[in-house]
Amino acid sequence: MTLTRVLRTLGGAALWVAASVGVLSGGLWAATQVGLVKPLIVISGSMEPQIMTGDLLIATRAAPADLAVGDVATMVSPQTGVLVTHRIVSIEVEGEAWEIVMRGDANDDDDPVPYVGEGPVWTPQVQVPELGRWVMSLGTPGVVIPGLAGVAALVVLALLRDPRRPAVSGDDARAGDRPTVAEPATGAGER
Template sequence: MAVTEAAPATRPTLLRRLGDWALTALAAAGALCIIAVIAAFVFNITLIMFSTGSMSPAIPAGSVAVVREVPATEIDVGDVVTVERPNALPITHRVTEILDTSGAEVTFTMQGDANADPDPAPYTTDTVRVVLFSVPGLATLISGLQDPLVLGAITVLAAALVTWAFWPRGSPAGSSADPAHRRSGTTV
């Protein structure tokens, strides 16, 4: 009776396991990014970064906030909203008083939590961006990722990982996957 040679069991190396884990983590992160982009379009959600501490301690400088654009008629006193200003950066403060509602436009006052005085003039607009939540310290990380050297390093690492993932791998000599072994019909 002829007995065929058993193929040696192949054990994934630590490097192979780490690479597989990294590819899985990156694929999951990519899927989350796609979902976030779709949600941003569907729900009209964007991010804003805080460079000042006018909303401290609730939203300290260096925070990133998730905001959603809504009609101004939906805001209430106490909401933290972002308002576009002509010829100036948008401002994000807490609504302190709603003065008038005329159709779709609302006139209201705001004040930063850390500010002693309210903003100098009321705002009149038909849309605002309401702060849903914020993450302290994230603006620093995002700003750091915009550095050309960091972007270059990320690109090189991503290219190396993709190259490694798709690099052809040979099967071990003598295994049943080895075409030469299958052709020879080696028996014991």
């Protein structure tokens, strides 16, 4: 196997992996845009050891009436306005009104202010260790620029021509790549 063929095979395989990741990312983006899921990157250790800093969580919407004490939920903090993922300590739901008290597993005290009937409630369904840290680094120039160069290299590798296969000329392409049929050689004087 020639080096060109190995490089072409590796480039093609890497390109398929990159395309698959792209399709999955696009699907997650679309599901996020229509409100089906919310990807969350854990930035503090308040839920360790169950949920670690740098983990990626995929959460879905939940009705407050469907939550129970002990569930992990994500809500907008009334104090800071940022999303907080903690365990529910107490919950009171009356019709459309609700009040939820939460606490991080690694914290000694409940969150200072209860979460009261505002904004969506999310519950983590999928947890991918360390992927959040990787996703956060994707937006930095030190990763984007080499990443784009790598994708360009993969495309070039995938397009390398196998030297054992003849190139197709313009005439061959117009002829529909039909094989040429040659007449057998005949002896002199035959008609």
